Amino acid sequence: MAVIITDTCICCGACIDECPVEAIVDEDDNPTGEEIYFVYEDKCVECVGHNDEPACAIACPTEGCIVWSEVASEPPHTDRKPGEPCISF
């Protein structure tokens, strides 16, 4: 459970101070060596318990730059109502 910063990152720095758990590092500290910001998967909590939505993704001005690792096409919190099945047949 974590967000991923893709190579469309323009290193604007808007996300880094938004993270409540300091999971984001800038391009100088990116362990992959890429010239983009990086999210430590083991630190990111997808803002659960801190914000309604991932604060970094809200702050990021670059569309599609911050994605979710699990189901990238969907937000991490579904609107599924209690009792509703996860899978429909």
Ligand code: SF4
């Ligand atoms: S989703 Fe939240 S916890 Fe994860 S990197 Fe972004 S701001 Fe930090």
Ligand code: SF4
């Ligand atoms: S806000 Fe988006 S574009 Fe800016 S540094 Fe963070 S991930 Fe990169």
